[in-house]
Amino acid sequence: MMNKKRNIIICVVVVSILVLIISGILISKYFKESKTTTNEVYGVVKQINNDSIVVEEKDSTNTKTYLIDGSNFNEGDLILIKIKDGKVESSKVVVEHYNELTTTKPIVIVEENTTESTTTTVSSRVTTKTNRPNTTQVTNKDETILSYFNEKLESTKKPNISKDTFKNGFISIVDFIFYDQPIKGVTFKELKSKTKAKVIYYALLIDAAIDSKFPNYKENISSKYSDIKAKLVAEFLELKYNMCEKSEDGCKQASDDFELLKYSLNLTWDTVKSFFKYIKDLSVPKIQSWYESFRG
Numbered sequence: 390m391m392n393k394k395r396n397i398i399i400c401v402v403v404v405s406i407l408v409l410i411i412s413g414i415l416i417s418k419y420f421k422e423s424k425t426t427t428n429e430v431y432g433v434v435k436q437i438n439n440d441s442i443v444v445e446e447k448d449s450t451n452t453k454t455y456l457i458d459g460s461n462f463n464e465g466d467l468i469l470i471k472i473k474d475g476k477v478e479s480s481k482v483v484v485e486h487y488n489e490l491t492t493t494k495p496i497v498i499v500e501e502n503t504t505e506s507t508t509t510t511v512s513s514r515v516t517t518k519t520n521r522p523n524t525t526q527v528t529n530k531d532e533t534i535l536s537y538f539n540e541k542l543e544s545t546k547k548p549n550i551s552k553d554t555f556k557n558g559f560i561s562i563v564d565f566i567f568y569d570q571p572i573k574g575v576t577f578k579e580l581k582s583k584t585k586a587k588v589i590y591y592a593l594l595i596d597a598a599i600d601s602k603f604p605n606y607k608e609n610i611s612s613k614y615s616d617i618k619a620k621l622v623a624e625f626l627e628l629k630y631n632m633c634e635k636s637e638d639g640c641k642q643a644s645d646d647f648e649l650l651k652y653s654l655n656l657t658w659d660t661v662k663s664f665f666k667y668i669k670d671l672s673v674p675k676i677q678s679w680y681e682s683f684r685g
Contacts, residue, residue, distance in 0.1 A: 426473070431673055432453075433487055434462050441459070457480050466487060467676060468481065531580055537573055556610065586643040596618060622654075622656070623664045624667075657683070
């Protein structure tokens, strides 16, 4: 009887010791992992040395030296550095020759006063002052335009519509967005930001739908319609960024729509980078915001 009782006590002690050992291992692992710090740094390469690079970090004029092989970078590149426990874990180029993009004037769509045609010219930033209509008017106008564009998108699914009909319809859409031409008595600048983003979302889907039926349908149209997909995506990205920075209610919808556009238009980060020439203020925070959406 005593032996049986002693064996039970021994088993309990052994089990308790094992529990304590396992608990200690788990607690040690937890604290070790909790002490691990990982952060990411976006910055522009200012100087390349033999075994290090000097980087001007985002939102700062200060520079910092990182022990990174600079052979994969060029001065002026915007790069992403991942740091773990104070050491560089990885680094990669986000935008090549970023400095050149920021010192080159963006291509801005400007409507010239001419009776013959409207042309696209290279210009510095254009500022337009507009009067802000009251909320009721904006809501009604927004609903009218969204309904119109939804109908236009649905019309691309209909059979027996000619190439010229689609072409003329898309020209009207581009003129509405970029050249201040009204639709249903409403101009693009009168709309809320979230409606503008939705309109461009519709315009890109409409363009893709027409192009799937009539490839290269925009050929032989005026030069102001050239590279229009790039211009539309650039405008969408600007609107999305500004709404999200201000925490406006259209941020989530624009973010969700961009995810759909990436899939529908086969957008890649390399593709989007080629559209940067149409961005008016190509800041590092903007690029970081857009780049993060492709990393996810």
